[in-house]
Amino acid sequence: MPTAAATAPRLKRPQSWTQDPEGVKREILDAARAEFVEKGLSGARVDEIAAKTSTAKRMIYYYFKDKEGLYLAVLEEAYSRIRTLERTLDLAALPPLDALATLAGFTFDYHAENTDFVRLVMIENIHHARHLKVLTKISEINLSALEMIGDVYRRGVAEGVFRPGINLLDIHLTMSALSFYNVSNRATIEQVFGHDMGAPAARIRRRASVIEAVLRFVRAD
Template identity: 70%
Template structure:
């Protein structure tokens, strides 16, 4: 299970930014993440974030410029985190079929264990992805995910295991869609069908199905 770190306890103002500026920055980002997840960009309030971190609005603006800069930093941290864990899988060391299955299972679990990430992506889609577009850091991070799939796919082609003519972006989108929907639509599926997608047995069943679906997509 790979989950985001818990929110920090309130810090005393006395030992804050002069002694541990990176720690203060991390605390602000953690609290801001929770506020943006709960209230979206429009509904989140810097006053509330400042109160929960025992920092002033002025200090938050010093680090992040404005509310949108803070929100962009939260997005960057969220994408950096999932990309870091993906790299730790060391897919290049695995046979192609096992690498694709491992990546799919990891992605499914990461989304299920980190619903805040899903909510942030949903919030950003409401804003038509404009903050993602303005972040060079996120663009580079996400291109690395496609490069990782491309390397595995090309090895699978060379070994005669994978079908020709697939685009790595389509493989990535299929993995993401199967993982994202299982979290983003939990409430509506529960209400419409009375089915709890988060129940352990249901989650495990969907996880197996996601891996099988992606393998059928790429394998001969």
């Protein structure tokens, strides 16, 4: 007759890092992003990041070398994600005004829905972009943002709906700044003016204002 031990259900062993290395790296990056966003680069601790994963601390050092290497990976992924999602917009299929409005709306929504990205950029600015300088891929990754704007802008100028002579970076900075501020300064604006920029109605109104501001900046009329 089988013993109780023999008939007891077997506990599923955690998947090892050798079986799913990408899964382990993904788990580490997710935990690290949350830690960096909450405490900044200086305040984050590898021990605490490891405690939030199902893997060992040594695996963080195995994959990312040290805390700064982990931070660099989180930062690169943050920039890569927004640029990757931008490229799914298929702006070429839209008239120039609609295409730019779509891109401005996406930029606003992405910042509003991904506050971690805003926090990471703020943290990196505190460090004077020292770590971005190490990431050689960052400039290449972000070039796609200007390329997309350039394609839309040139079509708009050719059709007479956009005024010529505008620097592409200025268009990008206008969209990014208005979208970024709506998240980065949310707490201070609420404290000073009693206005919650994250409230649904306020967000809808502000989104429309941002799109209008971007279009007024480039329109020929």
